[in-house]
Amino acid sequence: MTGTPEQPPPRVRVTAPRSDSRRRPQLLVQEIDEQTELGAVYVRSLLWAQLRLAVGILVAMGLMIGSLPLLFTVAPELLNRTVLGMPLTWGLLGFLVYPLLLLLGWVYVRRAERNERSFSDLVDR
Amino acid sequence: MSHAGGIAAVVVVSILTLGIGIWGLRVSRTTSDFFVASRTVRPALNASAIGGEYLSAASFLGVAGLILTFGADMLWYPVGWTAGYLVLLVLVAAPLRRSGAYTLPDFAEARLGSRRVRALTSVLVVAIGWLYLIPQFQGAGFTLRLATGIDAPLGGLVVAVVVLASVLSGGMRSVTFVQAFQYWLKLTALLVPLIFLLWVWMGDGSPSPANPAFDVASQSGSWADPLSGHGTDSAGHPLYSTYSIIIATFLGTMGLPHVVVRFYTNPDGRAARRTTLVVLGLLGLFYVLPPVYGALGRIYAGDLIADGRSDAVVLELPSRMIGGTLGELLSALLIAGAFAAFLSTSSGLTVAVAGVVSQDIVERWLPGVAAFRLAAVVAVVFPYVLAVAAQDVGVATAVGLAFAVSASTFCPLLVLGIWWSRLTDAGAYAGLLVGGFLSGIAVVRTFFSDGGTSWFLTFLAQPAAWTVPLAFLTMIGVSLLTPQRRAPHVSTFMIRLHTPEGVPLHRG
Incomplete structure (x- = not known):
């Protein structure tokens, strides 16, 4: 702010900090190995993501399957319904439950592998 | 029923089992092959093997018998035995594989760094394994008596000898091939006769099994309705019992010795997950079938309930509904499937129990493979003797208790050990x-007396709903009281359990 420059400011070469993107991942693996605060944060975030996913799947299973005995207790009129010539309970517990369990398992495996991929990408690029 | 078909079925399955075992021996040479098939089994083969090992006599015969006698509430057993694999998939599969331990005692020691917890875990593995083996031998005895006319103890002995021969010859590697074959045999053996049986049923005008006309006089409650207490002397406490069955089966699967050992044969954690997913599909495919046999049995074989032979319903239906040569052939196929069920589950349990016994006891005196072989003999002979001596409590009941014990002990150990870094050795031990x-206590009570309907006896007959929460609370409470006993290496161990193998991290 002192004086009025007669000449334009000298040109400055602007570059991205080249080495940074290469050095950082190496550091992250080291951070985890040396059990620093930062490393612990990364590991904890993976662990929490996987635990949240697991609990989510278990809650979904509990609501869809585990709640059935209670449902039959509070709403016994459901027992009189028939599906495909079969009592509703038999259709649900004898057949429908199995594809549902498989679907939940499939969703879990996809998401769990995705969580691990993003952890690998982050830490070990 | 003539015995020619049954004898032929048993002989053919025995020869195939031993044949595949001997073929597997040619590729099974090292101690690592014996214990974990050198960790090179691919998901599809491994999943078939897990399915083959898991579908025991309780699944092949017991479920249909239970549904015939007690009706809709028993549908929860096959549902729970499948859902248990979903719980295992989301909470345990990949971390357990990544822990690098071979047995539950290995896991306990690696996680908690305590020899005492390891010793207690070993005792529990052997106890659960034997509790599961006893009904296998009893069921085998009764199936072989029906099929071939020989005495029940002799029938159990046949199974024990074939199991020992296949385990001793090839260990885990050849057992993998044998069990993969046995899954598909069991599925075929249940599916093909069922098509013929349903054909006959439709020819009879598709009578509904829910019709009260099929009730045996002494029974209360409606057979087709859940929570009606059908088949028991009085209503009892069906809602409590149902939830206790759900807790035992959903949470007990992960702690069964023969299930856990299988996870170490996967190449890595990701393969362990994918294998478990395939297992879920294979089990669902199988478990649709046994309840249909139970329902048909109500129409065509209701007298078995009064005779106390409801476990025989699967084997009896073809001769009752079809008869003639075709009926004989289908009976022989079912006998082959049932025999495969005894063999595969018993071999899996024998390998698991023998693994623990040889690592923790016998290896002090003998080198690797010799120790494993001696331990396998011990693992089979003791439960066989008990099976002959003890009274028959029903295949599915005894197996159900094994699940309850597993859910009350290993489920909290695994879940807290994997997800909660503050678990201590003192907490786990308590x-x-x-x-x-x-x-x-509940097991002993059930083995030595008949059921009742008071709250106290219901609690003992289905213990999981209160023993599992108590075990969890004890582990958490004692761990919080002993924070100074946390294992020093726990954070490294957590990294090993939860990070993918591809990331180059220090894993202890």
Whole structure:
């Protein structure tokens, strides 16, 4: 702010900090190995993501399957319904439950592998 | 029923089992092959093997018998035995594989760094394994008596000898091939006769099994309705019992010795997950079938309930509904499937129990493979003797108790060990003791007396709903009281359990 420059400011070469993107991942693996605060944060975030996913799947299973005995207790009129010539309970517990369990398992495996991929990408690029 | 078909079925399955075992021996040479098939089994083959090993006599015969006698509430057993694999998939599969341990005692020691917890875990593995083996031998005895006319103890002996021969010859590697074959045999053996049986049923005008006309006089409640207490002397406490069955089966699967050992044969954690997913599909495919046999049995074989032979319903239906040569052939196929069920589950349990016994006891005196072989003999002979001596409590009931003990001990150990870094050796030890002792009392009570309907007896007949929470609370409470006993290496161990193998991290 002192004086009025007669000449334009000298040109400055602007570059991205080249080495940074290469050095950082190496550091992250080291951070985890040396059990620093930062490393612990990364590991904890993976662990929490996987635990949240697991609990989510278990809650979904509990609501869809585990709640059935209670449902039959509070709403016994459901027992009189028939599906495909079969009592509703038999259709649900004898057949429908199995594809549902498989679907939940499939969703879990996809998401769990995705969580691990993003952890690998982050830490070990 | 003539015995020619049954004898032929048993002989053919025995020869195939031993043949595949001997073929597997040619590629099974090292101690690592014996214990974990050198960790090179691919998901599709491994999943078939897990399915083959898991579908025991309780699944092949017991479920249909239970549904015939007790009706809709028993549908929860096959549902729970499948859902248990979903729980295992989301909470345990990949971390357990990544822990690098071979047996549950290995896992306990690696996680908690305590020899005492390891010793207690070993005792529990052997106890659960034997509790599961006893009904296998009893069921085998009764199936072989029906099929071939020989005495029940002799029938159990046949299974024990074939199991020992296949395990001793090839260990885990050849057992993998044998069990993969046995899954598909069991599925075929249940599916093909069922098509013919349903054909006959439709020819009879598709009578509904729910019709009260099929009730045996002494029974209360409606057979087709859940929570009606059908088949028991009075209503009892069906809602409590149902939830206790759900807790035992959903949470007990992960702690069964023969299930856990299988996970170490996967190449890595990701493969362990994918294998478990395939297992879920294979089990769902199988478990649709046994309840249909139970329902048909109500129409065509209701007298078996009064005779106390409801476990025989699967084997009896073809001769009752079809008869003639075709009926004989289908009976022989079912006998082959049932025999495969005894063989595969018994071999899996024998390998698991022998693994623990040889690592923790016998290897002090003998080198690797010789120790494993001696331990396998011990693992089979003791439960066989008990099976002959003890009274028959029903295949599915005894197996159900094994699930309750497993859910009360190993489920908290695995879940807290994998997800909660503050678990200490003292907490684990106390929780295992509490869960094992309480569920153990329930087992002894059930083996030595008949059921009743008071709250106290219902609690003992289906213990999981109260023993599992108590075991969890004990582990958590004692761990919080002993923070100074946390294992020093726990954070490295957590990294090993939860990070993918591809990331180059230090894993202890």
